[in-house]
Structure formats: C-alpha cells, structure tokens
Amino acid sequence: MASYSTNEFKKGLKVQIDGVPYQMVEMNFRKPGKGTALYECKLKNLIRGTVTDRTYRAGQSLEAADVSEFTAQYLYRQGESFVFMDNSDYEQYELSGEQVGEGAGFLKEGMDCQLVVYNNNPIAVTLPNHVVLQVEYCEPTAKGNTATNVSKPVKLETGAEIGAPAFINIGDWLRVDTRTQEYIERTKEPE
C-alpha cells in the first residue's frame, strides 16, 4: 500500500487511518526553535464528515487511501437504499440511507451528484449545493398575508420538509440550499 511521509503532506491528500478514509483539509508546518518539525493537520472523515485535529512529527507517514470522486446520477430508491449511476461507465452504486444522510430528502431522479468511492465501495454522496424542487404540500396562504418573514412548513416533492415564506403555494418551485436545508427563493419551473 502506498503511503505519504510527512514531507509529502499537503491540503487535499486522501489518507486512511485504521481503515477509515480521511481528506487532509488543512496542513500547517511548524518548527519550533531547534526542535522537531511538526505537521499540524485537520483531517476530514470522509464517511462521517467530521473533522479531527492530528499532529505528526517529521518522519511519520500515513497510508494513502484509494478514494475517488466522480459525477453520478441518482436513479431511484429501492427500499432503504439509494441507487446511483456513474455517468461515465453506467456502473451502478447503492448507498444506504445513513450514507446519504440528510441529503436524502432532496434527491430527485436524474439529479447529478458527486459520489465518493473508497476501495470500490461508495461511502458518501454530495448533492449539488442548490436544487430546484416543487412544493408537494403546504397550508394555504392566509388572505392578505404578504409578509415574507413569516415561515411555514412546506413539504417538497422529494420528501424533505423545510421552512418557507407564507406566500408559497402548492405547486410552486423553490430553490433550496442542500447544505443548510434552507429555502433560498421561489423560482420558475426548470426547463
């Protein structure tokens, strides 16, 4: 297995520790006085998304992780799992609800996502930052209420429930930020 020694450490490197893949999201070289060089790293767990701080003394090494990322289309849901297809070779990959995480409620058939694959197994998926989805259900708008700051729950066609302004109606198209799961604006039906 390939490995990276400290002098190859840099932002973006994909490594594995105890069988878990991480991406180096920050790396700071420090060398106090006449002491050992230290490599202060922020490592993002590619499965959980959490970030851990680790410091390495010069001369240490980390195993390289066979991690790749590519564009894949969301096909359909099958029971508890979600099926994606690599747009380049039409290979299909199945992810569990846990792996898809909170993005599941925003996944629409045909949506292009970024799939992260570790040792040939899919481990995570990143949705586009902004998606446009139709409102499946919400309470009707109270007459005369044009205030935009009043929020009400609306259910989207893909299943997620988000807060939206009071003037939103069933059938409206909304632009949503999948990272914060927040309403951005009302928009027209995508072509």
Place this chain on the structure above:
Amino acid sequence: MKHPEQRALLLRRLRQFFDERGFLEVETPLLADEVIPELHIEPFSVVESRDSTRRNRWLQASPELHMKRLLSAGAKAIYQITRSFRASEQGPLHRREFTIVEWYRTGDSMDAGMQLLDDLCQTLLETKPAKRTSYAEAFQKHLEFCPHTATAKQLAEHAAAHAIAVPEGMDAENCDEWLNLLLAMKIEPQLGRDAPGILHSYPASQAVLAKIATDKNGTNIAERFELYWHGIELANGYHELTDAAELRQRFIQVNQQRQQDGRQSLPLPKSLLTAMEQGLPNCAGCALGFDRLLMLAVGAKSIDEVVAFRSD
C-alpha cells in the same frame, strides 16, 4: 512580490548596521564537502556526476561552518547575508531556500550577543528594548514548573493538563521533545508582544553549538538565546562552544540520535574540527531569518508575501 523596495531598503540598512559597528561582510561557499550535523535540520545533498565518478556535496543549511573557520583564521567581527537550504521545510514561516543573516564577534559573551541582537531589532524594526527571560523563568511564568528538573513523565502530565495534542511518533521518554512541544504551544505565542522577547539559558541538553555554563542556582544551562517578536522566532544565537573535543562528542550524539530516528547520519565536518583544534577565539554568534525580519517590518503573515517567487 509585494515589497521589493522594502526588501532592498532593509538589506541596505542591515549592511549599514554592521558596517557602522566594524563588521566585515564575508562570503562563504553554499555548496561544500561538509555540513554541520544537526538533529532536526535536513541538509540537501547534491550529486555531481562526471564520467563514472559520483560525488556528494552539501548545500549549506547555514554559513556557520565556514564562518567559524574564518574566525579560527583570525577574523574578528564578520557578517554575511546569504542563502541557506533546509530540506522539507516549507510553511508560512519556512522555505527550503531562504535568506539568512549570520554574524560573529570575538570577545563577546552571551550577554553581549543578546545586546547586539537587541540593538539590531531596535534599529531595523524600531522596537522597544528587548525583554530578556531565561528558559526557566518563562516556564515558571507560563506553565508554573521548572523545566530543568521535570521528568519526562511529569512533562507529559503538564502537556495533558494543558490539553496539548501529543504528536504521532513522539518519543515520550525524551524530555527535550516534551519541552519543545510545551514551549511551541504554550510559551512561544506569548513571546514578544509589546517588545521583542529574548529567551536565553536553555537546558544544557539543547545547547547545540553553545557553551554550557552554570547559572546562579548551580544548574547547567546552555548559553543559547532566541529572539521572538509577535510570537515569531526571528533569531538564534550562541556564546559559541570553542572546545573541539566536546563539539566532536556532540556531533557523534547527534548522529546516534539521527540513526535511532531512522534518519541518515552525517559525516563529521573535519575541516571545522581541525580549525577549532587550532583555536576558535571566544565569541558569540547569531543567525537571523531575513525573510521573517522583512515580514515583521511590513506586517506580512507569511514569507510568500515578501518574496518574488513562491515555492510550493
């Protein structure tokens, strides 16, 4: 490059500072057959191939070796502004190739060495007089223990008490590794806030090329000093060790430690040891990172901001 005029001006003022004090500017080889073996500095090795012969030479990690040979040959007060090379050192405050200012003056004690460095900062950075703190005082003040008597186990406990993450691969039995870690994480960021801070009288085990003396409490200390300004280490100086036999012993220890760490051992610099056997006069010397000096002069946050060409 954001500060080309400031770099040129600072170089002129630096030369003026030394010229006014009777120092002679010298030049020494960048590429040489020998290098000073240091525990945590990796020199670049350069291979010269010609016909069937291959020969290794070293890019100098500092001009120290040759400048000391000049002192042995009779130089009194010398300075140099040159390039130095250190493998794998790359970060906001480090570059593999950087500009170093190094000077030596015969007859100087550690005290005189610290005073000259302080004068340099006052002149070039317009700072207030430097605040001097011994290594022991700094640890007492910021961490409330004596660094000269603490055991490795106690040092580990202090690090844990301050929630300092232990680097992967650290030798937990080595006191100096713990001291360096505590210094870097808890003390260095506090040094040189209103005025430059000079840390001096290091543990004897961290003497490197400094003389070892006894402090007023009877503790063996290294006559080594470092200057910090805004938490950035700017210079390292010694009341220089002049005893060739002791220096040879220290180089051997460095190599033993390097081998234990799985790193290449380095050949003893015979030319320096021979020169010292013939006599290195009592002197103090200091090395200063010029790129960092410029950073501090213009308020930059990384060396990349003050050089013409970035290196990755």
